[in-house]
Amino acid sequence: MPGLSPRHSHFSAQVTPHPPQVLLHDNHQLAMWEKCLEISRVGSYFVGSVLFLLGSIYFYPEYSIMWNGDAGVFASWCFVVGCLCFFTGANLDFIQAIRHNHGTQLRQVLRAFNALCNYMATSIFILGALYFLPTWYPKAPELGCWSFFVGCILFCIAAVVEIIFVCMTHEDPRVSGFKIKNIFCSVAAMALTTFIGALFFILGSWYYLPRSLAMIPDVYRYFKSSNRWNEIESKV
Secondary structure, three states: OOOOOOOOOOOOOOOOOOOOOOOOOOOOOOOHHHHHHHHHHHHHHHHHHHHHHHHHHOOOHHHHOOHHHHHHHHHHHHHHHHHHHHHHHHHHHHHHHHHOOOOOHHHHHHHHHHHHHHHHHHHHHHHHHHOOOOOOHHHOOOHHHHHHHHHHHHHHHHHHHHHHHHHOOOOOOOOOOOOHHHHOOHHHHHHHHHHHHHHHHHHHHHOOOHHHHOOOHHHHHHHHHOOOHHHHHOOO
């Protein structure tokens, strides 16, 4: 049987299909859609942070009773929508981590672990925010707080890993090892602020546990006046 070659009439030239490129090279130039993706990622975190700020303000007892008590409901929904924004940003982070995961196996594992921690934290945050809604909170008053605890711990772990990653990243490829001086950069600053913010959120969530609310007179009066205290007092 004659071999396949251009000399035989039954030969047909076919272009070998190339699989889509997932892992990008180091000097990859961002296309327009990739720039829009980056803007959307940053915008998701920004909007989520603003909503969390609003939610935290309107969760103060003196502000929660505004608008005939609807300010507390508004704060709860700010947390829910803010968590969804964080979840969107974490998913986009995960996609970018996959597409730009270069370097040694240790560096690839650290980057993937960091993205996974952020993804898990935002997923758990959604659960916590839902259980701060007035209709869900009485079912399990502590679940929302403990969800925020776990999510914040994951954010802290991701921030520490990010700082370690920064200290192991060098402009000169011939340089290796852990360099503490690399911490003076914008990426490390963002990781550090994330770590500090998560610690403060753990502290704030602790004081919204039912047994902590019972020790604060202003909150006690608020729940008494809004007829919600009995729902919480029975859980303490």
